[in-house]
Amino acid sequence: MLRSVVYLLFVLIGIAGIYFLADYNFLAAIQLTVYAGGVVVLIIFSVLLVHHIEMQLEVANRKKQLLTGLLCFAGLAVFLTTIYSHPFDVAGKTVTTTTAQIGERLLDYGPGGFILPFEVISVLLLAAMIGAIIIAKGEKKIKNKQPHKSPEPDEEVSLETEQEIQLDRILNEKSTVETE
């Protein structure tokens, strides 16, 4: 199970490599931080929590494997023939987009500016963040109401909720970066 996560990671890093080749460094770095460094780490965490190394996943039978392989091969063949038969226009000059340009366009309120979507997404993310904090805090209150005999379990609970808040914050943080 974790292996498939690692394969996914390789795919995401490969996509970042394509962005680097296209000289779009900012997007490539975003891809690395958000997907490779963030989403994959979260997926790994969830796998670590639910999956033990000695657990064997059910292997599909030979017939299904063959069918999947054939389908993948057919898809690859169609893709390659399309790519190689399509006449691509060669771009005359390459333009390197700098971070400053992206930032200016994002906060531009003239024609072609992205200020409105930027603000709307900011408000949405803020709402999500507050919601996450309230959900995490609400659990804490309920747990605190229960009479407890020893202080240790309570500490554990608060730690867990803290981590939850953290995870939510990290998620939000990531989506902020993503939208930016």
Added chain:
Amino acid sequence: MDIILSIHDWFLGLLPAQITGFTKMALIALTYLTLFAVLGLYLVLLERRVAAWFQLRIGPNRVGFQGLLQTMADALKLLSKELTGTVKADKFLYNLAPYFVIVTSLMALGIFPFTQNLQAYDINIGLFFLIAISSIGVIGVLLGGWSSNNKYALIGAMRSGVQTISYELSIGLSLLTMVLITGSLQLSEIIEVQKNGWLILQGHIPAVIAFMIYMIAGTAETNRAPFDMVEAESELGAGFHTEYSGMKFAYFFLAEFINMFIIAAIAATVFFGGWLSPFGITESIPWLGVFWFLLKTFILVFLMMWFRWTFPRLRVDQLLTLEWKYLLPINLANIVIMALIVWLGLTLQL
């Protein structure tokens, strides 16, 4: 650089133009690999000598002059050691994990400007690239811990994940505070801006706060004491690399020291002017930039070693409280203050 140009000409005379590019790339890569290995070896020695000094011992001083060859001997020992592994480990991931850790730290090393002209790749998102790369390194630790099929390794890996993800935020935000002054993420331009005074002087109070937060978060990011929950010897054996031996262990070990160097090098570049000499005293001799860069970096490395042998280890909850309840709010307020200072033009220019 004259030497590099003459090497370039020599290659052009020897080989056709297409192959020259590849050969040069290979040569640059080899240079960096050598630098990597030598740095790693001598940082280990430095750490041991510093530790001995702090504990009123002598430290390794027998192999070679003042123990200079001690880590060479250790490296040879590690090379010749048997690679043990567990039968029930996930072999593929177990073998893959050390490479993740070491490749990411090597990639980060590639973009530092050592002098004005000596820089392998001046990418226009320099600082952001460094942050992006360092966020991948943790995957190697997580994979190594999980695939070892060992409970200490797993706990170590989980702690490492929590710690790195939390403190990454502080690193990013404290560097962002400085980017407000420079207006660029490119490392060479960041240094160019500092010709009017190092950023820690230009940005005065918020810059000093950002520097302190950066050093704390950087120490945590490299999993060093007082934040070495990941490999806390007294509770977890050796943490995530409990099951590793020989060269695979050495990869983790080397990467940790190189990461420490990288954190110090980022701080030297962003806060202390990189290869710029103090007051421009050696401006006429450009190659001395290497000396200044390394001097600043090693002073900061020494600071991190000082931390390690001075502070006791934190508990997990203290670690998270420090980041989420103190460093992060201070950092956010600091960014606003810095933005105000830059907006009102209150930065100090020499």
